Amino acid sequence: MNNEKKYYENNEIWNKHPKEQELERIKTVVSLIPADVNTILDAGCGNGILVNYLLDNNIKFSRIYALDRSETALKYVKTEKSQGDISKLNFKDMEFDLVICLEVLEHLNIIDFQNAIQDIQRVAAKYIIISVPNNEKLEEHFIKCPYCKTNFHSTYHLRSFDMNITKSLFNGLGFQNINNLLIGKKESFKYISPFKRYIKKLQKKDIKFNHEVYCPACGAILKSDVISSNKMVKSQISIWSTLIKMLRNIWPKNYNYNWIFALYKRI
Ligand SMILES: C[S@@+](CC[C@H](N)C(=O)[O-])C[C@H]1O[C@@H](n2cnc3c(N)ncnc32)[C@H](O)[C@@H]1O
Ligand SMILES: [Zn+2]
Structure with missing residues (x-):
């Protein structure tokens, strides 16, 4: 098992109640789901934070399916689910009206990333919703291993996205970007x-x-x-x-956002 996979099998990561900011993420997704969606795949669902929210809040769809690579995370998922790889989705073409993929793409190497983009659009009949960290400065999260001195991202992010990259993710693949939101407002000190x-x-x-x-x-x-x-x-x-x-109270500040959410519609 590679080290990132091992990280996601740690029960401590998944056995927790969602914090306020995480609930904001989930509510944003719900607000983006178009009215003509009946079936949903959450690809890279983690502990089911989204699908369990839909279930617990009685937000009804005819099918809600969750997939993740982590066996430990899947134990917390209450909907239909299976273990699988987002870059080799084991579903029929256009099997779900909507495919959702939250905070996963930044973890994928180039081959898995390209395959995941292809497979998400193949399996989505009508819409796709993606969320990724907004303009993340990867090096700010680097840890230096004290043993071999390698620098690596503390949660294994391999790529950074901005609004332009995110908007164009499915260009030429039969999907058009129709809505984008920035959420998770954070302040930083100017000049500091x-x-x-x-x-x-x-x-x-x-x-x-x-x-x-x-x-x-x-x-x-x-x-x-x-x-x-x-x-x-x-x-x-x-x-x-x-x-x-x-x-803190007197210093001038800059504002930024943690996450980009994007909605795409099949043309
Ligand atoms: C940061 S978590 C996000 C979980 C959830 N979507 C959320 O928004 O809270 C990243 C998830 O992607 C999963 N993952 C990473 N690579 C994957 C792959 N190739 N196939 C399926 N799941 C993968 C991990 O197991 C982990 O659950
Ligand atoms: Zn090391």
């Missing part, structure tokens, strides 16, 4: 990037994850405390953090 970079350097970008992660190069199991900063560095970080907290 040099300080942030300095703090990140002190932190050695190492405290971004709460679960075990596996180095994709050497296979080492990393826990955040294994590579957490030494005491001196921690005290410097805490001084900076306190200062930033004090300035």
Whole structure:
């Protein structure tokens, strides 16, 4: 099993109640579902956060099917489901009115990514909904493995998307982009990037994850405390953090969004 697959078999990741921001994601999807949709495939469903929401809130469709590669995640899914690979979907052409794929495409290597795009459009009769992180700066989430010194993304993202890339995902494949939303508003401090970079350097970008992660190069199991900063560095970080907290209310800010949601319609 590769290391990303192993990561998604960790029960701690899936055994949790959705946070407010995750509910915002799910409600956004629901708001985007067109009225003439009867059947839905959620490809890369994770623990079923979307399909369970539809079920629990009595949002009725004649068929809701969930697919994921992770056996552990699928244990939490309450609808019709199976284990499978998004780049080799085992369904008939146009089997579902709508195929939904949330926060999965950024994890795929180039071959799986191209195959997934092809297969999603093949299986979708009417519509596709995709969500991806918005303009993610991948290197900001890099962890350096203390054993082999390889840098890798803390949740194994391999690609970054912006609005233009997302809009054109199904160009030439019989689908047209008809709606786009940016959600997950977040604020950042204007002019403060040099300080942030300095703090990140002190932190050695190492405290971004709460679960075990596996180095994709050497296979080492990393826990955040294994590579957490030494005491001196921690005290410097805490001084900076306190200062930033004090300035929070008066400092000018930039606003950005965590996620892009896109709806496509078969032409
Ligand atoms: C970040 S999670 C997103 C889960 C869910 N869609 C959500 O929005 O909360 C990524 C999911 O993609 C699944 N995944 C990654 N590569 C996959 C593949 N090739 N085929 C099927 N599922 C895959 C992982 O197992 C994981 O459940
Ligand atoms: Zn390593």
